[in-house]
Every structure is written in structure tokens, then in C-alpha cells.
Amino acid sequence: MAATATTKRAGRPRAQLPPCYYEGYLEKRAPKEKVFRRLWTCLCGNTLYFFNNSKDSDYVERLELSGFISLMDDGSRDKNLEAARLSLRLKDGEVKLTAPSLETRELWKGFIYAVVELSVPSFLNLLPGQLHLLGEVVEKEWRRRRPDPPPAAPTTPLHLPLLGEIPACFQPVSRREAEVLLERYPDCGNLLLRPGRDGASLAVTTRQDLNGSVFRHYRVTQRQHGGYVIDVENPIPCATLHDVINCLLEKTSGTLQPFILEEPYEENITFVKSNDENGERSLQCAPNSPSYRAPALPPRPGRHTQSPCRSSLSPKLGSERQYSSSPEIDRWTVKPLPTPPASHLEMASDRLKRLNLSPSPLADTISEELKLKLEKRRANLE
Secondary structure, eight states: OOTTOOOOOOSOOGGGSSOEEEEEEEEEEOTTOSSOEEEEEEEETTEEEEESSTTOSSOSEEEEGGGEEEEEEEOOOOSSTTOEEEEEEETTEEEEEEESSHHHHHHHHHHHHHHHHSSOOSSSOOOHHHHHHHHHHHHHHHHHHSOOOOOOOOOOOOOOOOGGGSOTTBOOOOHHHHHHHHHHOGGGOSEEEEEOTTSSSEEEEEEEESSSEEEEEEEEEEOTTSOEEEOSSSOEEESSHHHHHHHHHHHTTTOSOBOOOOOOOOSSOEEEEEOTTTOOEEEEEOOOOOOOOOOOOOOOOOTTOOOTTOOOOOOOSSSEEEEEOOSSOOEEEEEOOOOOOHHHHHHHHHHHHHHHHSOOHHHHHHHHHHHHHHHHHHHHHO
């Protein structure tokens, strides 16, 4: 479509457009137009969409950046002294754009270069955070343009080894997150092991300084029969992941160092507490106090102290059993019953004699009958 097309397009909500990377008001003037028009501009994919205002869902114009030739600063003056102009050259013609400020113009240039060249421009005067944002845009646009690959055989998922076999420099982050970590914490090391993008391999990300940060990424594949391979021009086999890291350290003569991020710990105990008067909640610090001591145990019972729950057994077996406590071992002791007095023994003997020797009427009758029978038997024998 020509760059000067002004036909209003309807029926396509903004949500159906490609992902929006940057948006804001720009003044636009095509070669055949005499005045600038202030339009809400959205960079969606590699296309600039123009809306009458930020609330419209239907765009009125669009510029395809696939015919990009150049993007230059325009030094012509504007009635707004803070405004900054741009000259965007496409195959279909040249378009003049005016940003509200110099900083906004640099951002628009950065985003346009990012989607056109799929790289972060290093010649622009941008902050580190803005450069990081452009890097994310490059990655998103690269993924959006990449054609869907044909269905292939399922790959073997990555199986990480046991915890003790994983190097300490392993971080479960993406490529971009690994670069941010290495750049944000340079004192913690410059070599990081991470999962690969395909989910079936690993990767090593390194960072070095050469007029700025220089990042390198190396693929580490897992062999089917065990071990790993560093996929470079001459593949390097390694038995373990620790060997992978050690190999890179040796190849670079110690220039690369594993990235070890030490997480800080709190030095004081803090808690959230509500104010009884106004109900406001605030963070409080617990007062410093001596270490906690457990309460002392009660003293052990004495050597001759008898537990009330252990009583003497009933003397049913002719002896008395009594439990006695000892500092070394508890024992059962058998004590004989005391001898009864002599008077008691005499009384018992008299009772026994009277019980066994005193005659009864029945016994006398039986004796008389036996005596008569004996006398009759004697008389018959005679």
C-alpha cells in the first residue's frame, strides 16, 4: 500500500492487530499533504497504525515498514520548540514525522530500527532500561515472523541430573533474563548455565566487556547414552555438567567465572502490627533479647521416696512384696511375715485338739455296733 493512503479501515478491532510495541502521539505529513496531522500512532509488528485518538479501535492509516530505506533526523524548525522531526524514507515515498520531544524521537527511532533490522541499535542515546526493552521487542518480533515449523518427531525432553550434579551457576531463566542477570551483577561471575529455548537442551550464556557488554550463547545437548556435548564447530564431549563448566573455564584460561548469586538474608526479625488506636498497619522490628532458655525440669524424687502409684502387693502368697526405689535399678524384695506371739500358737493348738479328739455321739454308736458284731463272730467260731 502507498505511504500516502488515507482510506479509513473499519471492522478490525485493535485487539486483532499484531502486538503493539510502542505507541504515542505523532504529527504526520505525507509529500502531497500541506500540514501535519496529529494522530495516535501504534507500532504493531513492523507496521505503523494511525488513529484519530487513543480511544479509537479503527485505524485511519497504516505504513508498512517492510519497504524501509532510512530514518533520519530532520533539522527543520517547528513552532513547538521542544518538538523533534524525523524523515522516514520508504520505497513508496517519504513521510515526515514530528515527535513531541527529543527523547521521544530517540525512542521512536529505537523501536523502528528494532523491528526493521531485528537488532538493538547501539548508536542511539538511550538508557540501559530502554535498551533492554528494545531487546525484548527484537525477540518478540523475531518469534512473530518466524514461520511455523513443520510438525516433527517429538524430541526427548530435557532430564536434569540430581541436585548434587547440577552446577551452582545454573539458573532457570531465559536468554534475555540471563543477559540481564550477568549485566546487573558483574561481581558474581560472567558464566551462567540455563535451560535451552527448545526445552530439550541446555545453554551457557557468557558476558564480557569490550566497549560495552558482549554476550555469547553456547548450546549444550544431552547425549542419549549419557553425558553432554558443547555444540561448537568442533563438538566437545563432557561426562557431566560440571565438566562442561570446567571445560569452558580451561578453554578461556580462567577469563570466564561461574555466576554465583548470593541471596541476602534478613538481620532482624520484623513483623506487621496493627495500631490499636487508628488501626493502621506498619512494619515493626522485634526487640533484641537474650536467647530463649527452656524451663528447668523438676528435681528427681529422692532415694528413699516411694511413688504413691506403686503400693505393696497383698500378702496372699505367704509373703509381703514391697517396691523399693534405687538410684541404679528398681528391685522387688521379699520380706518374711513376722512370727506371731506364743500365746496365739497355744490357743490355735488347743482349738485343733478339741476339733480332732473330742468324741461325738455318731462315733460312739458305730463303735458299739462293731463290738457286737465281733462278739457274734467269735461265738460262732468257738
